[in-house]
Amino acid sequence: MTIAAFSTANDITAEAYIVLGLATCFVKQEGKLQPVQLIEPIPSAALEAIIKGIPTSYEMAIATTVGAVVEGDELKVPPEFPAVTQFCDEFADRAIATARSYATRPVAQTHIPLGSVRKDFNYSTERKRVLNSERIVSTDDNVKQHAYTHQVL
Numbered sequence: 540m541t542i543a544a545f546s547t548a549n550d551i552t553a554e555a556y557i558v559l560g561l562a563t564c565f566v567k568q569e570g571k572l573q574p575v576q577l578i579e580p581i582p583s584a585a586l587e588a589i590i591k592g593i594p595t596s597y598e599m600a601i602a603t604t605v606g607a608v609v610e611g612d613e614l615k616v617p618p619e620f621p622a623v624t625q626f627c628d629e630f631a632d633r634a635i636a637t638a639r640s641y642a643t644r645p646v647a648q649t650h651i652p653l654g655s656v657r658k659d660f661n662y663s664t665e666r667k668r669v670l671n672s673e674r675i676v677s678t679d680d681n682v683k684q685h686a687y688t689h690q691v692l
Contacts, residue, residue, distance in 0.1 A: 558601070559579065559600065559617065560598075561620055562576070562597050562668070564669070565667045580630070586647060595661060596668050599656055599658040
């Protein structure tokens with residue numbers, strides 16, 4: 540996986556604080572849902588909502604730095620995550636945005652101190668995050684409007 544996006548983000552250093560979550564998502568294969576574990580950056584606002592107890596697909600989260608995950612042109616899975624985990628799509632762009640969110644709101648870094656793991660989330664897969672679902676839009680989805688909504692009276 541190439542991570543050229545980091546080279547263009549001049550404001551992000553190797554010491555930039557980020558939170559990475561272990562998310563349980565699902566992929567639909569042959570009509571059945573298969574669980575997949577992904578490493579996803581968790582922005583500061585999302586972390587603050589998760590800390591307050593909203594149901595989340597994150598089993599755990601670690602506080603680390605960009606440099607601990609990015610090694611040259613490669614992404615390195617932190618040792619706290621299971622070996623079968625994969626990085627989410629557009630990881631580099633999302634990690635840059637996440638690092639910026641903690642830089643602009645440093646108080647959010649106190650929820651998970653650098654180098655530590657947090658597992659006390661309201662973990663739930665009741666509302667499944669399906670990664671490869673297709674959204675089929677039909678005319679039945681249109682909002683019905685009153686007959687003279689666009690007329691000048």
